[in-house]
Amino acid sequence: MTHITIDGARVAYTEAGAGPRAIVFVHGGFGSSSGLWASTMAALPPGWRGYAINNFVESDPPPDGYTIPAFAQRLDGFIAALGLPSAVICGHSMGGVVCQQTAITYPGRVAGLALVATGPSIRNHGIALQVLADLEAGGATRQNLDAISRHWFAHIPDQAQFDAYVDTATRAPLDGMLAAQRSLVATDLEPLLPRIACPTLVLHGARDHGRTMDHAERLLAGISGARLALFETSGHAPMWEAPAAFQAALAEFLARIGDAA
Template identity: 30%
Template sequence: MESGVRTVALSTGISVPCFVQGNLEQIADDGGAPLLLLHAWGESRRSFGRLIASLPTFVMVAPDLRGHGEADKPESGYALSEIVMDVVALMDALDVQRAHVLGSSSGGYVAQQFAVTHPDLVASLTLVGTPLSLQGKPPFADAVEVLKDPISEDWVRDSLSWYRLLHAVPASYIDDRVKDGLAMPASIWKASLRGFYEAVPPTETGHISVPTLMLWGAHDHLVPRQHQETLARRIKGARLKVYEDTGHLVLWECPERVAGEAAGFIAELPKRPRLG
């Protein structure tokens, strides 16, 4: 299966666009696994564009998650466990037996739950600005609950100020994240956020036993250092790297650095033969 964006029909009843870079069959035959990218709430696969550009030789898979980007937007199915079911169905549809999983922000929350419930499918985790817990309403939940269609571009731009940036981010990248926000109806903004804050935190439901790299910005006001250190302790052998001059949006602020960290981490891990 060669590079490109394709629409993938999932056994969970929805279709999602998925960017694939490289040959999935070849990497499996070689004993490796692709890198699966899981985007944050309110974003899309395109949020990984700058990271992908920094890893031109990597085999990668980057879908739009349910309700986001150009994925189908049913009214239901946004519980954390259901999003994980979509990820499992995507891997099955692409005949991917194992993947290295990189999740940004709440995408890393999905990745944690995926590793808890389907450790056989996860070769490793890279968690980028990822929370220990999203349980309980976040400060901005009330602003989301009163949203009505059509979503205002001004509202989406203002919502980006919830996340402090310490580095310059290209204006074109910000504009693209605004497009992501406008692609989501008000009902999906609400349902997808509730799916996160109503879920029991993944590491309270089971154990994560796969090799894990954690990348966290020291100026992250949404994910406190204490929570990040607790998450690192809960994942046996997890490696926590602190970016002292970065906030919550590590992927936005330094995608090239994230790409380098992830590539180095994955290169250290052993390959195993394809099963079946």
């Protein structure tokens, strides 16, 4: 784990790959971390370097608190602190909302946008309020976070990997997880989506019962030129449930951005 200081806060991240082009990965809520992206970063195409931020584990809170705008400001500052003129940003679930906010608020930093199992708001998100209530009631115990995390999968492909993911989630601050989820519930970026002008890929699992296809369709309708990569057997975590197809779709997207640069 490496650390960098952004707006006076210590931020942890991991990195992999090598090359002149950069992609920054942003995890979701409920104690998620950079470990979500380990296999994706290991499979990056030549010429690309990947960075995955930790917003909960081993990082200080953003100065303005655990909110979507504060995470977007952190992402903008992270790209600047690395000395990058711009980067592709890739976000999962809540992290996808952070990436949308970043592309809207700091467009000069964003060379491309990959949105994984996310949407512009939580409308028609059947379990968003339920899992927030579960976290409020049960706290950050391992048993509770295990139960919450199981919602993200149509099937768990690797139990050891899942167990390690949950173990890491128990290290996240409960107040931070709750504040982030409440901010997510309060966020609606759909009216602002037409401001996003960078190349955009929407990666979505057909069996995601929280972020349903309605969420992907609203992104595609709101962002000009956005394309869809659909994973028929995957739930909320296509980077784990359909890794080969996910990595191929992301690599094709990165190649298009590289060719256009």
